[in-house]
Amino acid sequence: MQEELITSGRNIPNIDPFLDIWHWPISVYLFLGGLAAGLLFFAALITILKKDKEYPAAVKFASIVSPIALTLGLLALFYDLTHKIYFWRLYTTVRIESPMSWGAWVLLIITPVSFLWVLSYYSELFPKFKLNFKFLKKFESFLQKNRLLMAYILLPLSVVLGVYTGILLSAFNARPLWNNAILGPLFLISGLSTGAATIILLSKSTKERHLFSKIDLGLVILELGLIVHMMMGMYAGSQVQLEAMQLLIGGEFTMMFFGFVVILGLIVPAILEFLELRGFKIPVAVPALLILLGGLIFRFVMVEAGQITRYLY
Amino acid sequence: MRYAMVIDTLKCVGCSDCVVACQTENDVPIGYCRDWVTENVSGSYPSIELELKSERCNHCENAPCVRCCPTGASHQLNNGIVLVTADECIGCGACIESCPYDARYQHPDGYVDKCTFCHHRLEKGQLPACVAVCPTKCMYFGDLDNQNSEVSKLLKNRKWKTLAPEAGTKPKVYYLI
Amino acid sequence: MTTSRRKFIKISALGLGGVAATTSAINMFGSNSYLNTLVKENVGEKFKITPTYCEVCFWKCAAWAYTNEDGEIKKIIGNEDDPHCHGRLCPRGTGGVGMYTDEDRLKTPLIRTTVNGEETFREASWDEALDLIASKFNGIKEKHGAESLALLKHGCPGWHFEHLYKSLGSDTIAEPAYAQCRGPRETGFALTFGSWVGSPEPTDIRDTKCLVLIGSHIGENMHNSQVQEMSDAIDNGATIITVDPRFSTAASKSKHWLAIKPSTDIALLLSWMHVLIKEELYDKEYVEKYGLGFNELKEYVRQFTPEWAYGITTIKPEEIRKTARAMGHAAPAAIVHPGRHVVWYGDDTQRERAIAILNGLLGSWGRRGGFYFKEKINVPNFPHPAYPEPKWGWKEIGENFPLAQMGITNELINASIPNKNNKYPIKAWMVAGTNLIKSIPDTIQLKKAMDALDFLVVIDTMPTDITGYADVILPECTYLERSDIVRSATNRQPSIAVRFAAVTPKYNSKPGAWIAKEIGERLGLSKYYNYKDFDEVIDWQLKELGTSKEEMAKIGVKRYPRKSGPMYLNEDETHQFGTASGKIEFYSQELKDLGFDPMPTYTAHPEPPQGFYRLNYGRSPMHTFSRTANNPNLNALKSENNLWVNPKVARILGLKTNQKVWLKNQDDIISNFSIKVRVTERIRWDSVYMVHGFGHDNKKLTRAYGKGIDDTKMISKIFVDPIMGGTGMRGNFVSILTENPHKNTEI
Numbered sequence A: 001m002q003e004e005l006i007t008s009g010r011n012i013p014n015i016d017p018f019l020d021i022w023h024w025p026i027s028v029y030l031f032l033g034g035l036a037a038g039l040l041f042f043a044a045l046i047t048i049l050k051k052d053k054e055y056p057a058a059v060k061f062a063s064i065v066s067p068i069a070l071t072l073g074l075l076a077l078f079y080d081l082t083h084k085i086y087f088w089r090l091y092t093t094v095r096i097e098s099p100m101s102w103g104a105w106v107l108l109i110i111t112p113v114s115f116l117w118v119l120s121y122y123s124e125l126f127p128k129f130k131l132n133f134k135f136l137k138k139f140e141s142f143l144q145k146n147r148l149l150m151a152y153i154l155l156p157l158s159v160v161l162g163v164y165t166g167i168l169l170s171a172f173n174a175r176p177l178w179n180n181a182i183l184g185p186l187f188l189i190s191g192l193s194t195g196a197a198t199i200i201l202l203s204k205s206t207k208e209r210h211l212f213s214k215i216d217l218g219l220v221i222l223e224l225g226l227i228v229h230m231m232m233g234m235y236a237g238s239q240v241q242l243e244a245m246q247l248l249i250g251g252e253f254t255m256m257f258f259g260f261v262v263i264l265g266l267i268v269p270a271i272l273e274f275l276e277l278r279g280f281k282i283p284v285a286v287p288a289l290l291i292l293l294g295g296l297i298f299r300f301v302m303v304e305a306g307q308i309t310r311y312l313y
Numbered sequence B: 001m002r003y004a005m006v007i008d009t010l011k012c013v014g015c016s017d018c019v020v021a022c023q024t025e026n027d028v029p030i031g032y033c034r035d036w037v038t039e040n041v042s043g044s045y046p047s048i049e050l051e052l053k054s055e056r057c058n059h060c061e062n063a064p065c066v067r068c069c070p071t072g073a074s075h076q077l078n079n080g081i082v083l084v085t086a087d088e089c090i091g092c093g094a095c096i097e098s099c100p101y102d103a104r105y106q107h108p109d110g111y112v113d114k115c116t117f118c119h120h121r122l123e124k125g126q127l128p129a130c131v132a133v134c135p136t137k138c139m140y141f142g143d144l145d146n147q148n149s150e151v152s153k154l155l156k157n158r159k160w161k162t163l164a165p166e167a168g169t170k171p172k173v174y175y176l177i
Numbered sequence C: 001m002t003t004s005r006r007k008f009i010k011i012s013a014l015g016l017g018g019v020a021a022t023t024s025a026i027n028m029f030g031s032n033s034y035l036n037t038l039v040k041e042n043v044g045e046k047f048k049i050t051p052t053y054c055e056v057c058f059w060k061c062a063a064w065a066y067t068n069e070d071g072e073i074k075k076i077i078g079n080e081d082d083p084h085c086h087g088r089l090c091p092r093g094t095g096g097v098g099m100y101t102d103e104d105r106l107k108t109p110l111i112r113t114t115v116n117g118e119e120t121f122r123e124a125s126w127d128e129a130l131d132l133i134a135s136k137f138n139g140i141k142e143k144h145g146a147e148s149l150a151l152l153k154h155g156c157p158g159w160h161f162e163h164l165y166k167s168l169g170s171d172t173i174a175e176p177a178y179a180q181c182r183g184p185r186e187t188g189f190a191l192t193f194g195s196w197v198g199s200p201e202p203t204d205i206r207d208t209k210c211l212v213l214i215g216s217h218i219g220e221n222m223h224n225s226q227v228q229e230m231s232d233a234i235d236n237g238a239t240i241i242t243v244d245p246r247f248s249t250a251a252s253k254s255k256h257w258l259a260i261k262p263s264t265d266i267a268l269l270l271s272w273m274h275v276l277i278k279e280e281l282y283d284k285e286y287v288e289k290y291g292l293g294f295n296e297l298k299e300y301v302r303q304f305t306p307e308w309a310y311g312i313t314t315i316k317p318e319e320i321r322k323t324a325r326a327m328g329h330a331a332p333a334a335i336v337h338p339g340r341h342v343v344w345y346g347d348d349t350q351r352e353r354a355i356a357i358l359n360g361l362l363g364s365w366g367r368r369g370g371f372y373f374k375e376k377i378n379v380p381n382f383p384h385p386a387y388p389e390p391k392w393g394w395k396e397i398g399e400n401f402p403l404a405q406m407g408i409t410n411e412l413i414n415a416s417i418p419n420k421n422n423k424y425p426i427k428a429w430m431v432a433g434t435n436l437i438k439s440i441p442d443t444i445q446l447k448k449a450m451d452a453l454d455f456l457v458v459i460d461t462m463p464t465d466i467t468g469y470a471d472v473i474l475p476e477c478t479y480l481e482r483s484d485i486v487r488s489a490t491n492r493q494p495s496i497a498v499r500f501a502a503v504t505p506k507y508n509s510k511p512g513a514w515i516a517k518e519i520g521e522r523l524g525l526s527k528y529y530n531y532k533d534f535d536e537v538i539d540w541q542l543k544e545l546g547t548s549k550e551e552m553a554k555i556g557v558k559r560y561p562r563k564s565g566p567m568y569l570n571e572d573e574t575h576q577f578g579t580a581s582g583k584i585e586f587y588s589q590e591l592k593d594l595g596f597d598p599m600p601t602y603t604a605h606p607e608p609p610q611g612f613y614r615l616n617y618g619r620s621p622m623h624t625f626s627r628t629a630n631n632p633n634l635n636a637l638k639s640e641n642n643l644w645v646n647p648k649v650a651r652i653l654g655l656k657t658n659q660k661v662w663l664k665n666q667d668d669i670i671s672n673f674s675i676k677v678r679v680t681e682r683i684r685w686d687s688v689y690m691v692h693g694f695g696h697d698n699k700k701l702t703r704a705y706g707k708g709i710d711d712t713k714m715i716s717k718i719f720v721d722p723i724m725g726g727t728g729m730r731g732n733f734v735s736i737l738t739e740n741p742h743k744n745t746e747i
């Protein structure tokens, strides 16, 4: 028999018997960050492709969600800090090697831009509430003129943001479940997929819905591929990675992962989207909501399960 | 100067004095610890092996906790000691997630804390509190860059290992086996 | 038992408490971070250091208490000059701060009273409590004689109350450190070498080539300098042989671990003698020069072949021979350690005799790497008139045990139970620094005795189990808050150490010296207390010892040159041993004359019946008996004991690590609380193991209450050593209950 124990009796809150340092706000933060990244990406892309008139939800209606998501995400992150009064320390230094640092900086830039983006559509979005001040009106028209420029800024930033939500976890060598190169692309794709789902939800035009259903279908297939790829990689990996994978495949997170993320959050909505594209009468809100929910749960699973996996003990 | 700790598992009795001494020396709040002792039992009665070891931050040469810290609160001194500056730390927990040894904890006051190799004692020419107290004298402390230091000699003459070398952190706490 | 007159008071005593919870209030406010960092790193702190010696166990290591500017004791560090610790305390000594900071401490004198038909304690002033004690003691003394007042004590407070008792004319004194601890080895070694082993043991471990530990689990037993020297011995490449049915920490450091079947050690020891003599590995010259009765021994052990012992001990003959040779080759730098807690199976004096004889054969007594000749310096007594001569005392009470050298606790307890034939009736107890409920086996008898007492005073620092039975509880301050007797150490070189108060006593607690004097004066014994306070005594003693308070405050420990001669035998002279014959007595005429076996014999002891497991117990390195279970620092390391169970047993019973179970022993006694299982290969399949000192029953111990099981409660059967009265405690068997037996009863 092999026995391993801490004889000096450790029971540190949130550390023992397993890490629980990052709680729900981090999962929510990662989800909202991914969602905003997806939305801003599509808004920017469609603007750059000059298709903004054809896809109003993508560039206009859905993009209201991004500044809200980013703000809430930042609040969630802030909420989970334990030494909050030093929050400002994040912005006294740039630490290239720390995903947390460049994430903070990216957010610092992308959040105001996302606000400006919405502001540029203000009159169209809120026709009832006229801007009363002259300078604001001026500002809005200034923004409208520079929308393409903003799109060029947002496109790379949103990709960075999307990848960042994954890298934040995968940079941690110490947590075998997180430590793989797939997590960055996987989170980016998942973020794009939730973005597409939101656009589908908010879109009133069939054409737009169908386009994003197609995009989403592609993304979901890609995502499933990446998940399989990640698992294969882990299986081929070290003992600790193998054990980490066990948590998802034959452990306490199996139900959450396979039931809610893979089946209900990816496969079922993919089938529904496929059928809907084939002309079956299916309310589009159903797959879209499933995608969003799946994306959220996916982040919960990865954050919680990842913290349980470790090298020692 | 590269500080290192060498711990002789053949002598450690697992008494945890190192843990209490650290606690009283460094005001570690009750219920938390900067170091801890593990027991590994293998084999079956009556042919058993037992390994006891005192563990703490490894002051990794390649320290992921320093790399991932967004504020620079976690930093490494020229002598290899990894420290946290309490009033630069935002308590984001990234360093805790990054440490393969679970060597860090959130102090009830919010910032992250861990073993400092008792650098405040080193400055005064004293050994770390845990090393100074250990009743079996199984802990050694010194400079790896000095060929004649006790730690260098022990590592030259005895069999040793480090913890989770596969994590690639290059730990500076060595275990004689 | 019928309704108890003196019921154990479990629930909160009236008014007890209130004073607490002031210390941590400051931490509630977030503090200035810059300052905070400084404090965290102890850079900004200025310490006052005060010499003390540790009271967390009886090794009494000398140390420095570090007090910060706020008058809080922050840490305790060993004194470099002290031969007991060499500047390194053990975990319990380092965690001694917790004895002082523990907010559950006794805070003020308490008197038993009845409110609405419920027995409880009420707070009292010192004057009231002391007056009450004096009047009760006086009354009992007048009616039954001072002899009927018994003192049960342990540790430093014991000294002060012993003086009080002797002044009063009572020698009815005992401590658990004899009949529950060292007794058999002191008698066994005295019979053989004419000298006690004593504390600290004069084992020359640092220079030994072969250390044999027979159930002596150094490393878990943290007696400090022994642990340190064992580590030196490992560095020096000494061969360590451990005989223990459990894979102890020491066993894991040993070249040979002999996993002996419990209770069969004497067979192994006899067989070792057989091999040493048969293979002529013993120290012939030494035996010739100093031995008495070697030929009888030689003749006697001829029959005890390793093959014979194998059948009894389950240790392979080859292993027995190999280890005997290892000892023989290392001799005389070999130590067969006498052990310390040696009351196991009732034939313990004889087992210790066997250990002593083995050391005699190896020629290790008085040899480098064996046993050195210890020496101490006498601390003069502060002048006082001669004590009155009691008519009877511990000796008479223990008269059935001719070779007892100290009071036998259990005999004092028996003498407290009313009985027409009792020549020495005891009426009242004073209990100082011992938690009898956990230290004395056969709790039923103990409770019967306490129930019959006219009066019971307990002097303690903590609300432990025994305080619940008291009529009056007096809170002593901790060792860190008092000046105390000068420690004189028996060691390679004589030394003294002082204990000065590092801080003033917390709450309304007082030093034992003060308490004893106050009671003494109220009993009209002022002439024995011819000084203002105990500081005056220390001052006088230190001057007599050629030093001063001022000097000792700076050095803490003072060493003196040896006067008794060299540490080891002078090979050119003939040493006189302290036995009647002046020789090492392999054959003991004294035992023979008293009707005991003159040479040790092996007798078989009962084995656990079907469904039962032998209850084995021992020490955890981070705790001392029951006294540290509530210590905040040490409790954080280990808050409860576990039940070690072999995986085979676990499989049969379906037990899992961390599962809660209850125990029931052979006399149907059920544990009060549950214990968590630890499935481990370190224990045999016929035994279970737990650390002694847990399962506290007093709710006032907020950290320790209800945590783990009290082994003492499960030890209802004792095997009394007919030679010196020790209470063998290792012959109890328990079964494991997976269902809560108290489900329907309140405890």
Ligand SMILES: Nc1nc2c(c(=O)[nH]1)N[C@H]1C(S)=C(S)[C@@H](COP(=O)(O)OP(=O)(O)OC[C@H]3O[C@@H](n4cnc5c(=O)[nH]c(N)nc54)[C@H](O)[C@@H]3O)O[C@H]1N2
Binding pocket: C055, C154, C155, C157, C176, C177, C180, C181, C182, C340, C341, C432, C433, C434, C435, C436, C438, C439, C440, C441, C459, C460, C461, C462, C464, C476, C477, C478, C479, C512, C617, C618, C624, C625, C626, C627, C692, C711, C712, C715, C729
């Ligand atoms: N079942 C079982 N019984 C045993 C043993 C065992 O292993 N198992 N071991 C035996 C042995 S070897 C021994 S030596 C005895 C020890 O037996 P005890 O000496 O009774 O042991 P403790 O449980 O430490 O009890 C000491 C008491 O002293 C109190 N105390 C501590 N410091 C002070 C102080 O400064 N002043 C005062 N007034 N009180 C203080 C503590 O609070 C505690 O209540 O037990 C023996 N009994």
Ligand SMILES: Nc1nc2c(c(=O)[nH]1)N[C@H]1C(S)=C(S)[C@@H](COP(=O)(O)OP(=O)(O)OC[C@H]3O[C@@H](n4cnc5c(=O)[nH]c(N)nc54)[C@H](O)[C@@H]3O)O[C@H]1N2
Binding pocket: C057, C058, C181, C182, C214, C215, C216, C217, C218, C220, C221, C222, C223, C243, C244, C245, C246, C248, C260, C261, C262, C263, C264, C265, C339, C340, C341, C342, C344, C616, C617, C618, C619, C620, C621, C622, C623, C624, C625, C730
């Ligand atoms: N940390 C710590 N250290 C202490 C103390 C403490 O409370 N805490 N108390 C001190 C005191 S007063 C004392 S007396 C000593 C006691 O310390 P020791 O004398 O070392 O201890 P014991 O309790 O006799 O021995 C326990 C060991 O005996 C083994 N054993 C059980 N049955 C048998 C048997 O039949 N044969 C053999 N060969 N071995 C057996 C057990 O498995 C266990 O390993 O410890 C002292 N040191």
Ligand code: SF4
Binding pocket: B011, B012, B013, B014, B015, B016, B017, B018, B019, B037, B053, B054, B133, B134, B135, B136, B137, B138, B139
């Ligand atoms: S103090 Fe020394 S012997 Fe005790 S556990 Fe720590 S390293 Fe081991």
Ligand code: SF4
Binding pocket: B056, B057, B058, B059, B060, B063, B064, B065, B066, B082, B098, B099, B100, B101, B102, B103, B104, B114, B169
């Ligand atoms: S052990 Fe952990 S905390 Fe210490 S330097 Fe290495 S990674 Fe950082």
Ligand code: SF4
Binding pocket: B068, B069, B070, B071, B072, B073, B074, B084, B088, B089, B090, B091, B092, B093, B094, B095, B096, B112
């Ligand atoms: S918790 Fe503090 S030390 Fe750790 S990474 Fe965050 S800011 Fe740095």
Ligand code: SF4
Binding pocket: B021, B022, B023, B025, B026, B034, B035, B056, B114, B115, B116, B117, B118, B128, B129, B130, B131
């Ligand atoms: S070196 Fe100092 S801080 Fe680190 S574990 Fe030892 S005592 Fe604690």
Ligand code: SF4
Binding pocket: C054, C055, C056, C057, C058, C059, C060, C061, C085, C089, C090, C091, C092, C093, C094, C222, C223, C224, C624
């Ligand atoms: S051995 Fe430990 S507990 Fe005992 S006196 Fe020494 S330091 Fe104190």
Ligand SMILES: [Mo]
Binding pocket: C177, C180, C181, C182, C340, C341
């Ligand atoms: Mo003892």
